[in-house]
Amino acid sequence: MLKAEGVYKKYGELEVLKGIDLSIGSGEIVAIVGPSGAGKTTLLQILGTLDSSDSGKIYLDNMEVSSLSEKQIVKLRNEQLGFVFQFHNLMAELTAVENVCLPGWIGKRSEKEVKERAIELLTTLGLKDRGDHLPSELSGGEQQRVAVARALINSPKIIFADEPTGNLDTQNALDLHNLLLDIREKFNCAFVIVTHNKELAEMADRVITLKDGRVV
Template structure:
């Protein structure tokens, strides 16, 4: 495997349901290399979104460790975790979560501004990314002026703003029609091949999973196919 960008070692996670403990993930391992595209599939409720939250450092495992771009979430303070998330991690959700009062270019530039990049440099980078996802002419439009597929393209551009080591995607085509979903799948595959960024994609879409370098199934709290 190429240089490891993301790894989880023996992570477990359970939730309390009344007086019962409900195990979600059981001693799970995964490694993702530089520029690799990994799809994670599994039935609803199998813990896929829980796994993404743990990989992103947004939740804490009961045991085990997660390391992103050399930073172990379990050995790092909250301020450092925030910095690493901003600079090394992109996240694309099923619903785009764009800020409605800002234009497409302003939404894409937001992670750069948070990272301390100047307004002009952030805008230049954002415009480059919008051009890459085919939306340069829509840069000044606000989310309510864009189609569902266009909003998701803006969200993908935003996820790539800081040249992250890893982009996590939670059902990125789940809210799109068949034709638009196909276009977004093609775009993500193209982006994964043209950059050193690794993509970890949770999806119910088997045609999307087929685009990945590896497909892993989350079953009974463990990943099969590693």
């Protein structure tokens, strides 16, 4: 479903990615691990269209993403990709429901339809009674579940997660591990997860290790 061929990336004189080839199958959970500075987050951002490579190609369902215009890439990202980050990136002034709705509203879907879907997702993720709360009124684990619901709102084919348990305590991290497995079963979406968490990596279908900008 997702494929990278010969991906290189430099920042100034620093060569971060040195010819990455990989593929992610439909519904697959893949963990990307490696030491700090190996290029994990850079690779995740390029795979997720948040950054572009200097050379190489990214394909989604056999469509070459780099051949699309910026407007087309933004549309593809909104409709087919989801994102979960370490620090949640929730809008402080919006309720949990409103935060989940944002990608749907940006995609100009029906406001009523999107809100109903957001409430449904929050209920599925165990936050039925927390939808009207602001992020500051939620625990770290609850905030991360809101972020997961937001990533799911447009029914993406693939979700990219950058250190999703990095800001959680042990119990909440374990809960999130189990949640990701449940989501894969319920929504049939793939996950690409950058993590230093050994337990999270071990629950993946496959582990890709990066070192010095290369797959090892």
